[in-house]
Amino acid sequence: MLTDGDFDRIRKLIYERAGxxxxxxxxxxxxxxxxxxxxxxxxxxxSDYLSHLESDEDSAEWEQFVNSLTTNLTSFFREMHHFPLLSEHALKKKSQGQFKVWCSAASTGEEPYSIAITLRDALGMNASASLIATDIDTSALAKARAGVYSDNQVSKISQEQLRKYFQKGKGARAGMVRAQDNLRSLIQFEQLNLLAPRWELDGPFDVIFCRNVMIYFDKPTQAKILERFATYLKPDGLLFAGHSENFSYITKAFRLRGHTVYELAQKGRG
Incomplete structure (x- = not known):
């Protein structure tokens, strides 16, 4: 039985741990x-489980606790209108050195692989680009690193892109595909808590994807994270948000540039 007191403790612990x-x-x-x-x-x-957690701040069970309460709803090329904008921005900066992207809610990998496909299509296989894909959920990241998906999960990917970037499974793996090295080599998957006091990231970035994750945070937490994003974005960089998220009333660090696409309010920052 989950009592009111248990639920309140859980809410407090997951807020303190993951926001x-x-x-x-x-x-x-x-x-x-x-x-x-x-x-x-x-x-x-x-109550015994929660006491077990509270008794040891470094317990390995904290990872399982956070993973259990993290929602991983994602798909390939979700919110499709963002990807032509990403392609256009990458092409515009092709001559300016390495194009760097941070996907801050990688989940099980569909979003970062969609970003990688877009960058490969736009810039070519040998172009200088990098993608860091982070998430708090270590079990989701393990699936992302594996890069294995069902045919149904990759249904939004064109047949040409499937042939180019994925290997079809055979035998026991029939009905599955696996991301090829031409995508995997572009992506670095890392565990990261957006509430951590330090982000060990090699910024600044040309683009930050933070889609459909802010909805799990309260307004003060959202504002704090957005202010930190601003310091990791290049002066002409772009921040992509989720379809149900509006950052305009949360922080003055960003201004709306297009549908769920933001840029720095002060271009001298970054």
Missing amino acids: IALADHKREMVYSRLAKRLRGLGLQRF
Whole structure:
């Protein structure tokens, strides 16, 4: 049984650890996901599980706790209108050295691989580009690094791009595809908590993708993260947001440039 007190403790712990603000209607989700952890550890009560976490700030179980409460809803070329803009921006800066992108919510990899496909198509296989893809969820990152997807998951990718960038599975792997090295070599996957006091990132970046992750944070946390993004973006860089996110009323660091696309309000920053 998940008591009101247990749920309040969980909300407090996940907010402090990952900045995620759990709404009341998430209670059933929390119960179903964490009940699996209790069974795995042989515990009967949520209060015992939470006490176990609170007793050791460095416990390996914290990783499982955060992974359990992280939502990974994603797909290839989600919010398609962003990718032609990414291609155009990359081409415009082709002669200015390495084009650097940060995907700050990599999830299971569909978004960073979509970015990599766009960059390869726009700049060519030998062009100078790099993509750092981060997420707090280590289990999602493991799937992203593997780069293996079902035919249904890659249905938005053109047949030409599938032939060029993915290897079709055979035998036991039939119905699956795996990202080829011409994409994988472009991406560096790393675990990163956006609330961490330091981001070990090699910025500044030409583009930052932060799509459909801010909705899990409260407004003060959103503002804090956006202010930090501004220091990691080149003066003419772009920030891509999710379709349901509006940053205009949260921070003065960015101004709206197009549909869910932002640029620095003061171009001297970055």
